[in-house]
Amino acid sequence: MVVRLGVVAVVLGTTAAVVPGQAALAAAGASGTAVSPSPYAFADDARSVEGARSTGDAKLLTPGTAYKSSLPSNGKVSYLLQLDATSNAYVSVTAVPSPGSTVSVIDGLKVSVQDDDGTSCSDDTASFGAARSPHPIAAWGRREISPTKSLCQEAGTYYVSVERVDPKGEGSSPGAWDLELVAMTEPRTAKTGPTSAPEVWNSASPQPLLGEAEDRRGGAGFAGATPLDQGVWRDDIRPGQTLFYEVPLDWGQQLHVTADLGSSASGGTGYTPDALDLTLYNPARGPVADVGVGYTGGPKSGSLPPLPPVDHANRYAALGKVGAMRFAGSYYLVAHLAESVADSFGDGPFPMTLRVQVSGEARRGPGYVGESEPKGVFDVSDQDRQAAAEGVAGGDDTAMRVVAVGGIGIGSALLVGLGVWTVGTRRRSAV
Structure with missing residues (x-):
């Protein structure tokens, strides 16, 4: 079960739903201050984790948990997985460049998985497209148990490495990107298909x-x-x-x-x-x-x-x-x-x-x-x-709303944003 936070805006007794994650934008609108909306809404329960420059310092990612991290403009950052010998494992990484940043045609995100001996299990890349417009992009890494594979089949320690495709950042803003990481595991099947x-x-x-x-x-x-x-x-x-x-x-x-x-x-x-x-x-x-x-x-x-x-x-x-x-x-x-x-x-x-x-x-x-x-x-x-x-989301949108009333002054309106607890039963604890 996941508790979701939302906002209800009340103006002279009239309610209007506000998209979750845009509470700050609604509040700023009340004061007349312009605020750019965030380009990405991270999972409410995402945990902070720091990517390590060395695999020896890598922090553990627990499957089923969402994490928030960051990616510098140069070099790799690594995270740790502990895997059994029967489950497939997947790690998705979403990169979020800062609003107003620039990206080049060849810039993007690369995600790879390797075992503790440095053997590559998978790698994947994602880019921003010909429009060169910065926006959230995602790539994934995989450790697959398969009768057709001979590598990365054992239980033990695995590493997830994340880096930019264009490490020199030519034509791109040099600042760090926010990251959202989610690891998932898929159990084996009862019969070999x-x-x-x-x-x-x-x-x-x-x-x-x-x-x-x-x-x-x-x-x-x-x-x-x-x-x-x-x-x-x-x-x-x-x-x-x-x-x-x-x-x-x-x-x-x-x-x-x-x-x-x-x-x-x-x-x-x-x-x-x-x-x-x-x-x-x-x-x-x-x-x-x-x-x-x-x-x-x-x-x-x-x-x-x-x-x-x-x-x-x-x-x-x-x-x-x-x-x-x-x-x-x-x-x-x-x-x-x-x-x-x-x-x-x-x-x-x-x-x-x-x-x-x-x-x-x-x-x-x-x-x-x-x-x-x-x-x-x-x-x-x-x-x-x-x-x-x-x-x-969740099929059962049960909400408890507490309403306050604002008044209108000359040339301005008071917009009151109030929290709404929306309790929905979801099948994924990470999202």
């Missing part, structure tokens, strides 16, 4: 869903991602903003997503490459696939590439986007609108429509032996489905 990915699956892209869009406001981080199910969803996005959504996918289900960016109201002209970036992450927050939509001020659309149905055996595929569709759970859609859009088309907001299609009947999973950490992260529960249908 296939050791090759399915050879045949429907790779044809269906016609995008039609119909009137329903408003659904995105969250500001993985932990506060807004649940979505199949449908047409409308949101507003500003240049430099990143919005997070999650879609529950069960075993055997297939996801298709199209993103539409509406025309500009400013009448500006120009072209921004990869103006809208839409990235899909799996339940372990590992990157699956993405699409970049260039923008000229008129309506533009882009779709994620075809993806296979969720299958345990996908992990044996050579193609990364297939291998990442390896477990059931919440898949994350992360949308970012490049800062440079504002240069030609103004500050917006710009209308964005997500057309989400889920096909295929849910089927039984591979039969895990034991629990994952966090518990239930690789399952889809009835609560997850209810949350996606309602757009409320």
